[in-house]
């Protein structure tokens with residue numbers, strides 16, 4: 001079963017037929033940490049994009065970011081979606097707000113790049129899948145940026161080539177230095193492991209059919225009551241077994257790695273990012289600080305591909321609403337398993 005609307009971003013097809021004179025006028029909704037980073041990307045880097053407005057429920061923040069980039073401040077995000085001088089939207093608000101904003105953008109017929117997660121439950125994501133199907137054309141891309149990372153693309157190509165035979169295991173580790181205030185035990189799954197869920201679907205081309213989450217002893221660095229780390233076991237349709245160590249208070253750095261074990265070979269990505277040095281002082285590398293550093297190039301490519309697709313009129317070149325829905329369904333099963341310790345099956349139902 002294919003797991004993606006647009007599984008492999010391809011430079012040549014993405015650029016075919018776009019209108020070279022057309023600048024896509026983009027508004028960023030939610031200009032906190034990610035929204036500001038994306039606003040900068042659109043204003044300074046993405047070819048064919050024009051950042052025209054920012055919008056955030058925090059009025060002072062909207063005004064400050066608008067002034068920084070010399071664009072319009074629109075205080076009501078719904079007004080930004082409806083604005084005739086805005087062609088496309090980036091949604092970088094918290095996950096619980098995504099359903100309403102994405103549905104409004106679909107009603108307005110505007111292309112959207114929505115940060116992960118598409119929404120925080122399978123029911124709400126399913127509503128978006130159905131709404132987009134009713135409209136009959138893709139408009140929503142989901143911000144699973146790892147699909148644009150060179151390592152993930154290489155690993156996917158290796159699996160697809162069949163050179164190593166069938167994949168048997170994927171061992172994943174996802175480690176963050178610290179968590180934002182009020183990060184809950186469920187958010188390890190909903191905010192962090194959601195990336196592994198999408199990566200596994202991207203790498204194997206299969207749906208995930210069952211999940212089990214185990215909470216071992218918690219680190220003393222975790223805030224009171226936070227179950228951190230957790231260990232997630234997932235099974236794909238053909239029986240590939242995936243384990244994820246999710247550990248979000250390591251205190252010192254950001255690390256995302258995957259090891260493939262296949263019938264005739266093994267491969268690893270994410271082990272050593274950046275420079276590795278060797279001198280009389282010893283051998284070593286640097287520690288990646290956070291996701292903005294680790295996946296900076298992936299976000300850049302994600303945005304360029306998305307804008308190229310909007311200019312070409314295809315609107316999406318990457319994970320779409322079905323990918324967002326499937327990830328939400330697996331994460332909901334994971335949250336259920338965290339409560340009971342049981343293996344929980346995932347039933348996605350029919351794809352419209």
Ligand SMILES: NC(=O)C1=CN([C@@H]2O[C@H](COP(=O)(O)OP(=O)(O)OC[C@H]3O[C@@H](n4cnc5c(N)ncnc54)[C@H](O)[C@@H]3O)[C@@H](O)[C@H]2O)C=CC1
Pocket residue numbers: 029030031032033034035055056057058061077091092093094095097115116117143144145191291
């Ligand atoms: N792809 C990735 O690697 C990452 C993705 N994210 C995702 O990006 C999104 C934003 O996360 P952060 O920037 O960390 O959050 P943040 O809390 O730093 O910023 C969110 C902003 O949205 C604003 N906001 C809240 N409700 C709003 C509404 N209804 N309309 C307009 N603005 C609203 C807040 O005032 C705030 O300024 C989330 O969906 C998160 O999961 C976050 C970190 C990394």
Ligand SMILES: O=C1[C@@H](O)[C@H](O)[C@@H](O)[C@H](O)[C@H]1O
Pocket residue numbers: 176191192193195248291
């Ligand atoms: O999306 C992200 C954050 O929201 C999440 O909290 C981190 O764990 C992820 O590594 C990052 O990519």
